[in-house]
Amino acid sequence: MTTSRAGDLFQPGDLVNNTYRIEAILGRGGTSDVYRARSEISGRLAALKVLKAEFSSNDDYLVLLTREEEIRDIRHDAVVRYSENNRTGDGHVYLVMDYVDGPGLDAKLKAGPMPADALMTICRRVCEGLEAAHARNIVHRDLSPDNIILRDGDPAQAVIIDFGIAKDTNPGAETIVGNEFAGKYAYAAPEQMSGKTDHRTDIYSLGALLLACFRGAPPEIGRNPMEVVENKKKPLDTAGVPEPLKSVIDRMCAPDPADRFQSTTEVLAALAGRGPAAPPAPAAADAGNLEDATVIVPRPGAGTRDSAAPKPAAGKPGAGRGKAKAQSGSRGGLYAVIAVVLLAAAGGGAWFIGVLDGLFGPSYPEARPYTLVAEKREGLPPRVTGYAPSEQTRDGLASILADQDGSVDLTLASGDISPEWGDGVTGIVKAVSQLDEWRLSITGNEARLTGRTTDEGVHDRVNAAFAAGLPGGLQGAPEITLDPLFLDSADLRPVLNAVADCGPLELRSIPPSGYGPDREIEVTGTLASEASLTALRSALAGLAGGRPLELDIDVLNPTLCLIENFLPSAPPGDVGIQFRNGEKGNAVNPSGDFMVGENPVIDVVLPRDVQNGYLSVSVLDVSGNVFHLLPNISRKENDISSIRAGDQGPMSIRVAYSVAESAENGGLAFQVDDSTLGKSKVIAIHSDAPLFTSMRPTTESASGYAEALRDSARSQETRILSLDSRILTTLAR
Template sequence: MTESRPGDTFQPGDLVNNTYRIEAILGRGGTSDVYKARSEISGRLVALKMLKSEFSGNEDYLTLLTREEEIREIRHDAVVRYSENHRTEDGHVYLLMDYVEGPGLDRKLKQGPMAAGDLLTVCRRVASGLQAAHARGIVHRDLSPDNIILRGGDPAEAVIIDFGIAKDTNPGAQTIVGNEFAGKYAYAAPEQLSGKTDARSDVYSLGALLLANFRGAAPKLGKSPMEVLQRKGERLDTEGVPEPLKTLIDRMCDPDPERRMQSAAEVLAFLDAPEPGGAAAGDTADDEATVIAPAVQAPRPQGVPESKAAPAPEPGKSRGGLIAAVLALILVGGGAGGYVAGLFDGLLGPAYPVAEPYVLVAQKTGGTVEMVGNAPSEEVRDALSEIASGAAELTLASGAIAESWGADVLATLQPLDALEEWRLSVKGNRGKLSGTTTDRAVQERLAEQFDGQLPGALEGTVEIAFREMFLPAEALRPILAAQADCGALTLADPPATGYGPETPVTVTGRVAGTATRVTLFDALRARAGDRKLVLDVEVLNPTLCLIESHLPRAPANGIGVGFHVGETGAPNPSGRFFVGENPVIDVTLPEDVTDGFLTVSILDVSGNVFHLLPNINRPDNAVAALRDGADGPVAVRVAFSLAEAAESGGLAFKVDDSTLGKSKVVVLHSSAPLFDGLRPTSESAVGYAEALQAHAQGNDGAILSLDSRILVTAAKP
């Protein structure tokens, strides 16, 4: 257990939202801390993931936390169960999830090697959880020993936690906090370092952590970015690992995702029928075939063509050609020996080590150009370093690249001075260039120059995007209109000249669900670039949105709505009640509300309205009568505890599982009674809203204010 510190947001004993009693801090991360807490209502232990205060107002991180909340739809014992997000009164945002008691694989890693049999059990359990996640299009992207907990220390009870950077697999999906690699290098698949991720990446990470826990040591990646890139392209060393674990890891961790096990289902199929030492995915080797191991090749200098293998003789033909080929290979072998010895350096140039894969990553951010990777010659290396103003870590190497590789890379980079930001990633002869500019002429010139393709022998695309220095509000309004599913979404105080690079884009309104909020964020991010986005939107549900469209437009007047737990009388500031609980509701009149009439109703998720005041048991809703001569703020109980209702006949209710979700308590203050006579105790929301509209047509200004509060009902944890 991690020790508490004075600077922690919560301390043991703190009560969060009058519901969760903090017992300990479980861990600290870059953006959030995780606490162990116990519900004062149910007694259930929970893990409370709290976003650090410096990120609580950042919409990027709030949306990331919202996406993590949506993973609650994955129903599998090997995947931690999520609840939903909450915000404390002082603004801290946290996510609730199941508390899993037991050691993490990271702790087991520090304790030393694990038995192969236990790791196979862990693999089966985790792969089944990944299969459930992948079936819903969710890729974990950060699978590592610290994200797997053994419940009760049992390998058969492994649980995957922390989907904080999980990503859906729909086209265009991105990680909210940046679009580059997110995850831990030690266990990440090679393709993740270039931003490519799918279910096969999770398969690789699972295999890599199995190997680490078998060894009792985390993978060694090297001391420089170049070493990391090189080692990620190599197979993991599984020497000494017993079968079938060895073959399983080999197949799960092939650097080439096309040759790797393609899914968690394939991992489970192997565990059901292990094939130690069998062919890797994609291999079609014949067991009876004769295999001739090739000789180790010396590095080939740039400019020397690679020799082609002689074709095999056709059946029945003379073997003389084969003998001649063997003699030729002997001669080439002698030449290679002389080359390795340095005898031909004067003719062919210096020999550099072979790099596989042969890579170069160069980028410009914040006005600074940085590079890391390989260069085929001193001349190319020096030219690249000059572009990077010395901020380059380049290793001279030969490899499987075109003769014009260096010239082609330089031809790609040299025209990019005018771009504010760009990134070039090259592996072998394939690459991708992307960049942005605020100058339309520069974008058009480069688009014409590259014509969408890298130059020379390089294969790959070029994408140069134009980004307005000042983004007009009109460019964003169609996005708001397309996502508006609960009334209009509006831009708050849009600048007349457009949004500058440092000007935040603030959107207000309501949406019908979390999915709409995430889609809205993604659409705005794609258009607004890296400008700060603030989504000040209320998340309701389709039923409440329908009702909202019919409610009268009136200002709020500070009439408060408070909740209590009927069984204990304790305040419930969160407004969240579980099945079987008895919500108690008080409405507090401000001291300046002394006359008129009060109408209080609950609009529930099923589309019904329950009238708390007035109703057949309590027809007098005049403010003066409710005050009963009292001055100052006055609390008026409108929904009672079961015990109170039994004595007074007041309205009381318990939460059942037929109407779970968000309901809305609506308080209308009017200058005159809203209707002739009483409405039924319950009716359809649309019928009630239409009655309100009909009343408003002949009584303009009769409704003085409208205040409301959300009440949430949920199944027991």
């Protein structure tokens, strides 16, 4: 976590636009800073990317931030979610995105080498996120270890962040920050040195950063720009990297883009063992003498491509090389060649003006790679993006999805696909449309189909539809899973037990027959950190199958959790704990939040029916200390009947005073300083006998108090009647 500085635009405790409470600064960049904040409305953690003051009125940088917000259309768990772009009252522009709690790969890189199996998992996860971005023609252009975060430290939960310099690869789309080179030299693809990027640029960068994480050090690329350019022409040194990671990285990081995987779908296929990791072998050279072949050279400018674009495959239009046997000594042969050329020219002219469309179909620009992504996620309408070979395919998909309010965003294009490709895709989408969730990702003829349902009949019908494999010449094994209709609470308890680090986590309102598809899963308890809460939410979401989650969790800290494990087991009572502001005339503070410099006043309210027994009140401080408010050396009486002195009604007992009251009567008073901020816990224990055999000191360590509680619990002489508590939070201004 980055330490706050006096010059930072926002400080912990600041409230942005009456919505986001700043908790910490996460990092500083050249044009923007990123803060962790919590919504005062929803309680949700968020990351706020704030444009620095000097750039807030610069249109170029405003376009950058606005464009980054538009990437919110990418809906995938491996891509950070963006939600809104806003401006404060004093003109500061900020972007709100999901907060991802976990180490970045840059931190892992500094810590040393990572195991190959973890890197294979990261590669698979990041490729799935890039696949979703590339399907919308969005290229990251700056993949590096600091732009990938492992949520909760889990390689399977890798998340791509910082799409601020991403570029739409549609023709004519503008780069975010001019056309200059954006990627970091160590991980940039060779073609980026001349400002050229496409989907394969991201594939190279991902492979390079995986190699760096395996080595535990970034690649050596040279000490000056000339050395960098020269070194980028060479393959990366993968000696010592175990298979299959080595072959995957070699193919991802081939210096020539045409020798790499042509899409992330191909990478995923190789990782799954369904595609080659090594580059395809070159076609064998023709045994014939080149002098016996006529070489047709395209006219200058015809079929010219960006050097970063894929090279045309042999036999495809624009391949630039063909051959035919020459007939020596035969004028008839020459006339025949001329006739063929004239016929071809006439046919070509007819093709370009559309005369032959009725015979051969319309001509569309070639797309390489030829991709399509169709998916339906829980709670969202289905959608299809990418390329289609015909209007019939596009309209057929639109018709299938119309009943589910789905959308189709397809560009008509030709490509290296099977003749039945369009019918195959249409048939697949029609078959899976009855699933609860599904996703179809295609590059060329390689397909990846996943889906799930709670209906056994639907599951069987969909699997039967693909018993002979995917239709339309598409290659890939479908993965359709059957989720149970009712989820047993016993399946959730191992997750709760594994995450619990601050006392037990409990399921509330457990349905007797199990959780139905729409039944909310309620969990209550305490955790030691936000990271634990994120881990719990993530683990439960994996089991919940779309069921709503309600986590009524108090996030404490390790000190409070130490005590939590030793607190006596007792039901809550009706003893109230009330906070007031001492510096504001003891005005009630319903939130329990106190800023630096403020004076928390604490009252314990006894209900009418609590007339006897003993009351013990303590503060478990965020710093790791325990303050005993009642009883203590200067205030020994905690017998409720003595405190009441005949008062039979509800009774308020002040246990922590304002500074002015303390000066007058000597009672204990607190004032918040900035040495330690966070959550403290006030506990009120009602027992039928004194809690401890001897007086505890006014202040002691948490471990000392925990030991005393343990000893008290072993005694059979004292019975705990109730235990009530409330959180007091200290914040910086």
